[in-house]
Amino acid sequence: EQHAIKTGTHPRETTYKNIATFRRQCKSLGFSYDWDREVATTDPDYYHWTQWIFLQIFETWYDAKYEWTDRNGKKRVGKGRPISELPIPESVKKEGDEAVRRYQDKRRLAYISEAPVNWCPELGTVLANEEVIGGVSERGGYPVIRIPLRQWMLRITAYADRLQDELEEVNWSESIKTLQRNWIGRSEGAEVDFYIGDKELEGWKKDRIASGYPEEPGDDVLRIYTTRPDTLFGVTYMVLAPEHPFVKRLTTSDRAAEVQAYCDKAAMKSDLDRTDLAKDKSGVFTGAYAINPVSGNKIPIWVADYVLISYGTGAIMAVPAHDLRDWEFAVKFDLPIIPVVEPAAGYEPSKEESALACERDGKRIVPFAGLGTAINSGAFSGQSTSDFKQNITVQLQKEGLGRKAVNYRLRDWLFSRQHFWGEPFPIWHELDAEGNPTGLMQTVPESELPVTLPEMKEFKPHGRPEPPLAEAPAEWLYKTLPDGRKLMRETNSMPQWAGSCWYYLRFIDPKNGKQFIDPEKERAWMPVDLYSGGAEQAVLHLLYARFWHKILFDLGQVSTPEPFHRLVNQGMILGEAELTGYQTAGGKWVSAADVKDGPEGGAA
Numbered sequence: 001e002q003h004a005i006k007t008g009t010h011p012r013e014t015t016y017k018n019i020a021t022f023r024r025q026c027k028s029l030g031f032s033y034d035w036d037r038e039v040a041t042t043d044p045d046y047y048h049w050t051q052w053i054f055l056q057i058f059e060t061w062y063d064a065k066y067e068w069t070d071r072n073g074k075k076r077v078g079k080g081r082p083i084s085e086l087p088i089p090e091s092v093k094k095e096g097d098e099a100v101r102r103y104q105d106k107r108r109l110a111y112i113s114e115a116p117v118n119w120c121p122e123l124g125t126v127l128a129n130e131e132v133i134g135g136v137s138e139r140g141g142y143p144v145i146r147i148p149l150r151q152w153m154l155r156i157t158a159y160a161d162r163l164q165d166e167l168e169e170v171n172w173s174e175s176i177k178t179l180q181r182n183w184i185g186r187s188e189g190a191e192v193d194f195y196i197g198d199k200e201l202e203g204w205k206k207d208r209i210a211s212g213y214p215e216e217p218g219d220d221v222l223r224i225y226t227t228r229p230d231t232l233f234g235v236t237y238m239v240l241a242p243e244h245p246f247v248k249r250l251t252t253s254d255r256a257a258e259v260q261a262y263c264d265k266a267a268m269k270s271d272l273d274r275t276d277l278a279k280d281k282s283g284v285f286t287g288a289y290a291i292n293p294v295s296g297n298k299i300p301i302w303v304a305d306y307v308l309i310s311y312g313t314g315a316i317m318a319v320p321a322h323d324l325r326d327w328e329f330a331v332k333f334d335l336p337i338i339p340v341v342e343p344a345a346g347y348e349p350s351k352e353e354s355a356l357a358c359e360r361d362g363k364r365i366v367p368f369a370g371l372g373t374a375i376n377s378g379a380f381s382g383q384s385t386s387d388f389k390q391n392i393t394v395q396l397q398k399e400g401l402g403r404k405a406v407n408y409r410l411r412d413w414l415f416s417r418q419h420f421w422g423e424p425f426p427i428w429h430e431l432d433a434e435g436n437p438t439g440l441m442q443t444v445p446e447s448e449l450p451v452t453l454p455e456m457k458e459f460k461p462h463g464r465p466e467p468p469l470a471e472a473p474a475e476w477l478y479k480t481l482p483d484g485r486k487l488m489r490e491t492n493s494m495p496q497w498a499g500s501c502w503y504y505l506r507f508i509d510p511k512n513g514k515q516f517i518d519p520e521k522e523r524a525w526m527p528v529d530l531y532s533g534g535a536e537q538a539v540l541h542l543l544y545a546r547f548w549h550k551i552l553f554d555l556g557q558v559s560t561p562e563p564f565h566r567l568v569n570q571g572m573i574l575g576e577a578e579l580t581g582y583q584t585a586g587g588k589w590v591s592a593a594d595v596k597d598g599p600e601g602g603a604a
Helices: 002-007 011-028 044-058 090-094 097-105 156-169 174-184 201-211 229-234 253-266 324-333 351-355 385-398 503-508 519-525 541-554
Strands: 060-069 075-082 110-120 125-127 145-154 186-195 221-226 237-240 284-291 298-303 315-318 358-360 363-365 402-408 427-431 437-443 478-480 486-489 528-533 564-569
Touching (some): 044 060, 060 156, 075 541, 097 437, 156 174, 156 186, 156 541, 186 201, 186 229, 186 385, 221 229, 253 284, 253 298, 315 324, 385 402, 503 519, 541 564
Antiparallel strands (some): 186 284, 237 315, 284 298, 358 363, 427 437, 427 486, 478 486
16 A cells, blocks of 8 residues: 555555466466465455454454353363353343443454554554654654554454463474464463542442452552562552553642653654663653552552553552562662562572662662562561462452452454555444444444445545545445434454455355355365464464454354464575665666666666
């Protein structure tokens, strides 16, 4: 699409020209492919079924406790089920059909959420973290800002355990399996609520004992996730990500300007700039405080960009004595450091820990991130780390202040783009009398698939975070129902991954216009016996395809829980390669296919 904007050539024309070139090159190499099975993910006949699969995902919720036996006789726990089978609380039913629909929409595997993205006004698109360097786009060097945008998300985290555990069922290299396991990043710990409300603390605690730990946090707490609940007595401050929704509310008036300036500056950085590439910690105090739920201590709340809104809850409890990032922050801003874990006798600090040593109260102190014995932890002092973790979690749950939790490094999949050239979502948004979205949605009937792209002469970026399809002709964009209500199409488009998530299934039955695949052919061919592909796809295409396949398996649309039985990676280019090529006098690179013999023996 960027090429189309630059050259004025429609992306459809460029796409099919490139397909023809690639087909010719493959044939010239003598590859014995069955060209009768060729598919193009940009063909309406193909993305008809991409849209159909999206509708299956949209109409599904994940029941983590559902016990069932699959068609292969394996007993399982957890399944994607039709949204019509989602239990609706009586209290929601009493509020009416609209409340029921909203309750369902929050639990679908495909849902809408506001997500922070890297927006480049000049390019008119969202950029991946890897495409942003030092606050500017890798291509062109244009300024990039971090803003919240309404996005489609796929709830891949619901399948995280299965995606990790079922790697044991495939014949893949251990290195690729490790990449996926690390990307999923399953960890066990606890969720804990830190009180920030106006009510007297003891009264709030009594209410929590009576009500138990709530499923959703209220506005009077900061909920955090930690793998080390045994260090709660060592929490000396809290940190919010700059994008956390509580930042403005908690910031005191005398700190507002400084906090806003800091958040604006953080919005210019990518996640990599804020974490892995950050050499120095930065932050600003909000002027607000929270209450440590186990010690009762009042602790300051800071905003710092080393905390990401995309991980955990976007808020952390800081234990500088036992976390290296928190230690660096506490030393820089002169915040308290309270050791609560004592290492075993004879322990020698690591080089990284020793390098961070500092002087406090005339003593040399060193951070310790390992396991040991609890100290300065009230009645829990003397317990081992493992015992303390278990016991404090039980107590927190009993008092309604926390609970045992599992967290993942894996985030739900941001599945929409502000591009023209992508599969349209088969979704209508309901509008109110003033033409504003109500938040309620309707699916496009299967009989009306595919939803094709409208003909548009202008699809260049306009500097605003709105998709080009928002400027589509009214006859495509809007629809009026018999009762007078108006609908508006979803104007985001699907990412390039949508079509590639299931192409291996379409190869089996590429000309089927009635089904995405014939069930008998699917059972005969699947799973794919041998997949040859690059290791760079380990946490992208290979993970996404497994996710879609597992949903289709749960819904009875495919017969195997895994799509690819054996995976073999081709070689990777590890260094720069020196190539001979052609350039014009102006320095523009030219394809060899476009170079002819010149009149005087040279190239033209």
